[in-house]
Amino acid sequence: MPRLLIAASGTGGHLFPALAVAEALPATWQVQWLGVPDRLERELVPSHYPLHTVRAGGLQGRGLRKLWNLLQLLRATVVVRRLIRREGITAVFSTGGYIAAPAIVAARWCGVPVVLHESNAIPGRVTRLLGRRCSRVAVGLAAAAERLPRCRPLVTGTPVRAAVLQPTPLPDWVPPGPGPLLLAMGGSQGAVGLNRMLRPLLPQLVCAGCRVVLLCGANDPEAGQPLPPELAAAVVERPFADAAAMAGLLQHADLAISRSGAGALSELAVCGTPAILVPYPAAADGHQDANATAAAALGAAVIVWQHPPGEPPLARALWRLLGPRLRGAAPAADHLVNLQAGMARLAVTDAAERLAGLLDGLAR
Secondary structure (H helix, E strand, O other): OOEEEEEOOOOHHHHHHHHHHHHHOOOOOEEEEEEOOOOOHHHHOOOOOOEEEOOOOOOOOOHHHHHHHHHHHHHHHHHHHHHHHHHOOOEEEEOOOOOHHHHHHHHHHHOOOEEEEEOOOOOOHHHHHHHHHOOEEEEOOHHHHHOOHHHOOEEOOOOOOHHHHOOOOOOOOOOOOOOOEEEEEOOOOOOHHHHHHHHHHHHHHHHHOOEEEEEOOOOOOOOOOOOOHHHHOOEEEEOOOOHHHHHHHHHHOOEEEEOOOHHHHHHHHHHOOOEEEOOOOOOHHHHHHHHHHHHHHOOOEEEOOOOOOOOOHHHHHHHHHHHHHHHOOOHHHOHHHHHHHHHHHHOOOOHHHHHHHHHHHHHO
16 A cells, blocks of 8 residues: 655645645555644644645755754655654655755655645755655646756646635625626735735725635734725735635635635636735745746746835736726726636646656656
């Protein structure tokens, strides 16, 4: 019986694709999980798979910080090697990030095959350094494959949560009405900068006939404040939405405003949701900029760079895209239809099955 260790940690962008792959594996597989203490996997994984945790720092830093991270990595590698041998692990799968480094090194130390998936257009540091040590490297975007020529990567797309692929109605808490629905979301961590760009525009949007759902995250200091009466009937603000609610929102929204993490981008694509992408300015190696550029090149999205509240770029993009629907213009003038077609070109609906098949082939 094949035994898989999944190394995925931290954010939904790492965890949701890994969970989708685990669900797509044949029932004969036994799955265990490797994560880091006090991260999102503590909430998502234990109800599905046994969770083991190690301390794993990044490969960056200088001086004593870099030395400490290296010592932590070496210790974690020894711990993971013991885990692989004790549990009889026959294959390792990782979606990158800090946890991937000890998992890859320990697996190769034990002679166990490793599949590494890189979802971003610019491969992360671990992928660049250790990708050649893996049995196979898979990527979500063709742009990443061009940056990893020595790894001979396979373009599989990025897996999405199974719930997002199922036809789902709108949640009953979405504001009712005939006006177009705007969904603003910042990913699993929320996005304070994006929220601050949008909030000053809410009165104009509601006055024009829009309905708005703002998924603001749990860390926004402005979240939870009562909305003015003139907005309350058409705007809903929540910290997050569960998988089923997220599926309904993505499938029925006329337009989304989103960060350009690979996970969010993949879910927008499979749902055909037109999007304004606002890349996170501090993302490592500018990978969100590159993800957004890859989507825009396919005609799937419009990019608006993060700016202070009150500046015009986001407002201009919103009126350009939503204006025709608000005015009841002819379909030929509807820019959102063109973005939907671009999202269809970006979408890969069977990425989880492709990766599960890759793992199954290596284990035979």
